[in-house]
Amino acid sequence: MSVTAARGFLASGVAAGIKESGELDLALVVNSGPSYAAAGVFTRNRVQAAPVRWSRRVLRRGRTAAVVLNSGGANACTGRPGDEDTRRGAELTAQALGLRTDDVAVCSTGLIGVRLPMDRLATGIGEATERLRPSGGMDAAAAIRTTDSVRKTAEVSGPDWTVGGMAKGAGMLAPGLATMLVVLTTDADVDADVLDAVLRDAVRTTFDRVDSDGCMSTNDTVLLLASGASGVIPEAAAFAQAVHTVCLDLARQLIADAEGASKEIEVEVVGAASEEDAVTVGRSVARNNLLKCALHGQDANWGRVLSAIGTTDAVFDPDQLDVAINGVWVCRDGAAGESREKVDLSGRQITLTIDLRSGQESAVIWTNDLTAEYVHENSAYSS
């Protein structure tokens, strides 16, 4: 399971004492080869954490032999000392594993603006190295959790190769990636350029279309490492499909575990003049606090859907908009359609379908409702 589902990877998760609670907070993922090809996608937030700046540079070379990840501290907005801490973390990991420092990617998540306790991190890296094993993926998945209530892992196996992965993320989920750390591994033999193209394409229609609360993180990172341990060069389409499936599975797990959420909402936009229009409309609807509150209260409030659509510059005629909620077309031609009383919103899954009636393109954005629990969790938890 997780990052060790594919052959050629070792992992571990330990409690280094970065989290005051004493929970697991340091994960190590090591590629034992024979290939070390890798690709990465990072936050588009212009305020970027030190580990993002570091890993972006590491991945530019298209290879990564190990990833060290910590929860309990984001190492974001920590200035030059923060950059130095990240470099030191990579260095300690490289020394422990006998690697080059610039073959080690670093990911951090947790509080912003606070330095990491480097002594504890150093001890933890030593311990995590001791505990590396081919079945360590679930421990690693546990160690990257912050407010996540569960571990998030996924895998897809091809005929003779596997793609697996782990993710963390429960709040600050938004486009341009959520506050998410994701590490995907495969034993397929794929070169870095192909990994990069496949990963970007998969992220674009999965993690980038998750929009829990419209807040974009400083630390988002998605890495894909290939060990080549299967000795098999996969068929291109099948491999891309497998990576996409794992990404989608993990993305859905992020939304399912979003902070305080009681509803998982799929916003499906069809009939758009362009895919970009469909995404823009879906995102605007997914970010509408009033609508998210209404759906929380099981109110099929299509007026708030139209109001959100109307703020975009997508191609549509306001008098030609159709909206269905859980399959009931409550809005036809921009006005009331079937009775909203017919809509059953008692379940956890909600689907909004918006027909812009302006073309053939479509997109799906995944979001959740806005609840008092979200407010509570984010008033109390400092991140």
Place this chain on the structure above:
Amino acid sequence: MSVTAARGFLASGVAAGIKESGELDLALVVNSGPSYAAAGVFTRNRVQAAPVRWSRRVLRRGRTAAVVLNSGGANACTGRPGDEDTRRGAELTAQALGLRTDDVAVCSTGLIGVRLPMDRLATGIGEATERLRPSGGMDAAAAIRTTDSVRKTAEVSGPDWTVGGMAKGAGMLAPGLATMLVVLTTDADVDADVLDAVLRDAVRTTFDRVDSDGCMSTNDTVLLLASGASGVIPEAAAFAQAVHTVCLDLARQLIADAEGASKEIEVEVVGAASEEDAVTVGRSVARNNLLKCALHGQDANWGRVLSAIGTTDAVFDPDQLDVAINGVWVCRDGAAGESREKVDLSGRQITLTIDLRSGQESAVIWTNDLTAEYVHENSAYSS
């Protein structure tokens, strides 16, 4: 007070039965001249309510003799029948007052997607006409309330003329106007072109910089009517200042009464390369749900401020950002500054100061915190 502070105006507010609660729900504002110059600013939402479409057309002629406003129903997303209802409301008002139909502006607020009860509206217009009086402004201000907990009125008197007004709005507050209806009146003698320029300029830096929940309404309308009853042509700068002051006063009242809010937050962006950059950054920060939750919890979470700034395309260097919360510079050079423990967030007023250190421009955006009460109010109230 209110819309009858200036000479040459009559107003009234009655309970027409549009609201099931039996509260006041129909307001009438009548300009008795001698001038009928008027200007209007409307929502930029592309899904526009029938009364917005109607009033926009009325105001294009630069004159308005009466405004009929109702709460209890927005008449938005009601198709052609909704347009017909609005026209009929203007017609009934014109007949009752002996005016031309196209001299009557119409404003509606309340539920989206529901037709207005035209029989009750007709009876209400008759009754409101009977009750018109030179001191009716406070009744009118009461009749336009929806979830507003208080009436919102303001006035400024020049040496020999007055600008007064009323507003409603408590949720769905966002740029491009909030869900707000605002009627301003003056007895100064000002022609329509000047009114239009003065009103647009005032709205741009007041109502347009209120951002309670990022949600833009289908019904927003701000009207300015001049009766000329003072017989005085005001000094241009003094008049513009008076209109700005009344708009700012009303805008602050909207934020102070925002649904569920426990904090009023002023986001002041300085050192921007352009005013547009300052507004963009201010809005991004004002819309950040995570930050709004943190401030609700009295957590001086400057990391969330930086995270929000980083999502914009404004000119800044992430390592040269300074942030003060209630005067304490908790972030210097993009990293931790003074201790966040020094920040007192126990009061209702919070000021965030963001120095982009990239120029001389600035802007202020007004917002509020995100609370469980906001969620509750918007889960239960269908609008």
